[in-house]
Amino acid sequence: MTLELGVLNQQVQTMARSLAGQREEYGQRLERLQAVFRSRAADLEGLQDLAISARGTGWQGAIPTEPLDATHPLPPCPEAMVISAADGSQIEVDRHGMAMYYLINLGSIVYRHGSGAAPTARSEPTLFYREDELYEDGRLVQGNRLDSKRSVMELAKLANLVSPDTAEPSLALVDGSLLLWVLEESRPEVREELVGRYLRQLDRLAEARVPVAGYVSRPRHHDVVSLLELAELAERGPGATAQERRLPFPPDRALFEHLLPGERTGLFIASTQTNDMYGHHRVHFFYLNTGAEIARVEIPQWVAQDQGLTDDVHAGIFEQCRAAGYPYVLARAHELAVVAGADRDEFERMVMAALLGQGLGVSPSMKAWLKELTGGRRSRRR
Amino acid sequence: MTHDLSPVGRVLRSSTTEFVVGCQDLARVPTFGSFVKVKAHDGIWVYGAAYNVLIDDDPFVRQIIGNPHIPREVAQDQKENRQTPIEVKVLVLGYARDGLIYQYLPPQPPATLSDVYPCTASEVTAFTGQLGYLRTILFTPQIPADELLAANVREAYLRRSGDREYLVEAGREAARLLKDEYDRLKAILSRIRP
Incomplete structure (x- = not known):
């Protein structure tokens, strides 16, 4: 055993004490934020002006489009609705492995609400190994890059699943945010290229008028909280600096605990650098009480500006959460995408057999071999 | 040998005396006591009788099982598109080769993922x-x-x-x-x- 639990125990105890100490401070801070929330609830224009002028200074947060305390009751769910979802998982390139390749497994499902019929479910793996697939812009496709590639494939899958002739309302769901995480990319033209690929798939969904939404379970976002902090700072006059900077922001969802099951907040615009690149897909969001939690739902601007489409997203997601407290189609798409350990081992054996069959050497690197001998299985990212 | 019917599932694991079929659709699961066949090596068709059906749970089903409002589509999904296969145990009874029936154990068990078919009336009659x-x-x-x-x-x-x-x-x-x-x-x- 190499993990010195005796040594670690002290650190764990210290961490627990520190977190307990923060709790009181956190509670006070939340109360203060709630007070600001109440006092500024009706001041839509003031908050908008504040947020828009702060954008220039690099501030990121929420721009409200309705009063802060606006709530919308659950609209009736259409009797028939086509709800699709796509999710992906990946096996990253293993530089110490037998060969350089990565795999993306896409799970997708088309669920016909109201039909009583079993949905259509699919798993589709794709192997990437060519030089131009492994390297983009001189860099290995892994981590953040691979994530964004996977996100593009998920959206492309959703756009492919859309049947243009359907008269029924529809809804397309992805797991997590609609805002690509590309800020790790240092060069702006690379960021634009990655975002551009994503937006082209959003274009296809927009043309088909299929509302697309990103569902964030247990959201840690603090965009509205940032806006309230900003408002409070402005109230205290020039020269005031933010207090308690060392504490993490409370999440927005703590402000919306009052929502009744099925109710949602008004719409906010996410003010981030990435969102500025989104054009008419500019991401809006609302918080929704799904009956099981306060979730965050992100939609593009063309959905947000169409009351009918927004209602379909609202009602469709709530309906989807009835079975398991989380959108059923997303849970299934995830299940269809995940590559379990046994499947992964089988896949690696298949690769090895195929390489041997072609007379190719299949020795892993010295480092991988040593790890195999000295430790358990290598841990890899999903 | 031809088969008039589509496969009921595939071999999940096998031994000389029995094998387990993984099925996706409960409606197509071989009934208790019915005859099935699966191709093994050398043109052999292994014959057996289904004797136990196991519908295992999975964590997802566990989570939604107590919910009084499970939509029909969800219930149907869990019946027809099962993530965890329905397992059917088959007792090996003999095999056929070149039209001849042998009522003793075959030389080799069927391989995993081999398609398993229900036996036709004429095959049952012959066996x-x-x-x-x-x-x-x-x-x-x-x-x-x-x-x-x-x-x-x-x-x-x-x-x-x-x-x-x-x-x-x-x-x-x-x-x-x-x-x-x-x-x-x-x-x-x-x-x-x-």
């Missing part, structure tokens, strides 16, 4: 032309042997279009095999009476 396989069922330990024998004989009787002669012969064979076990025999005979 049950001899009754040596009843011994295999009766004397395999740790299976519900008596119930399986009865269900399997009833199935063969029906697939042979109500062949009464077959039923009488099967009853006699059971009586020979169980000549010292009157109670077991009586229970079986009461279960195969048409």
